Amino acid sequence: MTERSARVVTLTRFGAEPEVRSVPLPDVxxxxxxxxxxxxxxxxxxxxxxWRGDLKPDLDLSEGYVxxxxxxxxVVAFGPGPQEDTLGDPLAVGDRLVWxxxxxxxxxxxxxxxxxxxxxxxxxxxxxxxxxFPFVTGSFAEYAYVYPRAERVRVPDEVKSTWASAASxxxxxxxHGFERLGRIGHAQSVLIQGAGPLGLFAVAVARRAGARRIIVVGDPAPRLDVARAWGADIVVPLSVAGGQRAETVLDATDGRGPDVVIEASGSPEAFEEGFELARIGARYLSLGAVGPARARVSPGVLNRKQLTVLGTWSASARHLRDALAFLAAARGEVDFDLLLSGDYSLDSVGAALVGMLEGREVKPVIWMAPRDPGA
Ligand SMILES: [Zn+2]
Ligand SMILES: [Zn+2]
Structure with a gap:
């Protein structure tokens, strides 16, 4: 290893163009x-x-977070200790890793x-x-540090790096959310709220889990096309008014509402709508929300319908392994490349973030710029 520094994209001001910096690589x-x-x-x-400051508004940006x-x-180098992933598979220099x-x-x-x-x-x-230390703590960077106790999984050869990145x-x-949810019966209908990466992956997983009918409510049109390609039976754009949306969902579920609702948009309004649309006895899985926004839902509806509401946060090594295994198993049936949108470099991360914010991008890919060895 001759390189001693790495270019990283840092957050220095909320909502402003991120700054590309050169930082040292950890020498030990x-x-x-x-x-x-x-x-x-x-x-x-x-x-x-x-980037917008919704997640950690109190973050002290003066030191630049990657x-x-x-x-x-x-893999470029190992610290002392066993050279294997969290699941016990051997690792070697050059192996691809998610963590x-x-x-x-x-x-x-x-x-x-x-x-x-x-x-x-x-x-x-x-x-x-x-x-x-260890300086390279995020992924929009030429190099990254996998912490000593970080869970890590080797990427199978048949899984493309871009897919594995989205899986990470x-x-x-x-x-993880589907594990929380439990089995989806072959007679059951699933409503997925949101057609971003979470919603689209949820379509693919629900389809292979055997759901009878999958309905997606979301936007914009190109994402709904991917939802259809990945297994959605019915897609409902957000431009359809709320009452009409509800009618479409009820029509598609024998007038009773979906057995499973998956909130993958992060929108409090979607959470409220999901509560109303869920059938009696339904399970409601929340995947999308990360910020402090509140939703107005009725505890009475929760009880009268005897809903099961499940939260999900992050995931563990077994979920990473299963996500990679899903990509490998489903790649013949699901065109995962449809998820990937624009190609960017470290110098154009700001444009990728704006594209996401404005709904023009689904899953932008940041390719690391080539660099001269030893620079
Ligand atoms: Zn702990
Ligand atoms: Zn994430």
Missing amino acids: LEPGAVLVEVECATVCGTDVHA LGHECVGR TGESCGRCPECTGLGEPGLCLRRRGYLTDPSSR CALRTVV
Whole structure:
């Protein structure tokens, strides 16, 4: 390894053009850590929230946080310790990897609940700035640091890097959500609210889980086309007025409403609508919301319909593994390339974020610019 520095895209002012900086690479890797060269990254809706200041409005930006948390990297160097992924598969220099932030491994969430994704002492994206070791803490960067206790999974050869990058956050979250949801019966109907990456992956997973009918409410039209291609039976644009939307969903579900509702838009209004549309006894899975926005829902409706409402946050190594396995298994039937929208470089991340914000992009791909060795 001859490089000693890496270009990274940093958040220095909410909503402003991100700044590309050069930061040092960590010269010593902690035991269990891995340094990877990022092959490509994808933009997550959470990155847009982080960039606008919705996610962590109190973040001290003076030190520059590296944006981005979805990517695939190739192993460049290992810290001391076993060279294997979290699931025990051997790892070698050059292998492709996806990984999570680092959880502490000692708190009630990590140990008692067995949910490292819920750890409050998690380190990585937006917790460690680019001004301090290990410097390369986000995915919009030439290199990235996999923390010692971060869960990491080797990417199977048959899975494209761009798909695996999208799996590293969006699809693994969907896989986690479906695990929370439990079995979807072959007689059951599923309403998916939102046609972004979460909603679209939810369509693909629900289809393969055997759902009888899948309805998607969302926008814009090109995303609804992908929803159809990936298995949605009925798509309803948001331009259809609320009352008419409800009628369409009820018509498609024997007049009773969907058995399963999946909120994948992050919109409080969608959450409210989902409550009203869910049939008696339905399960409601919430995937999309990350910010503090509130929804007005009725506890009486919750009880009268005896709804089961499930929250989902982040995911663990088994969800990453299953997300990658899903991509490998479904690639003959699902054209995952349809999810990917524009191609960008580290210098045009700002445009990708704006494209996401304005709904022109579904899943932009950031390709790392070539650099001279030793520069
Ligand atoms: Zn913990
Ligand atoms: Zn994400």
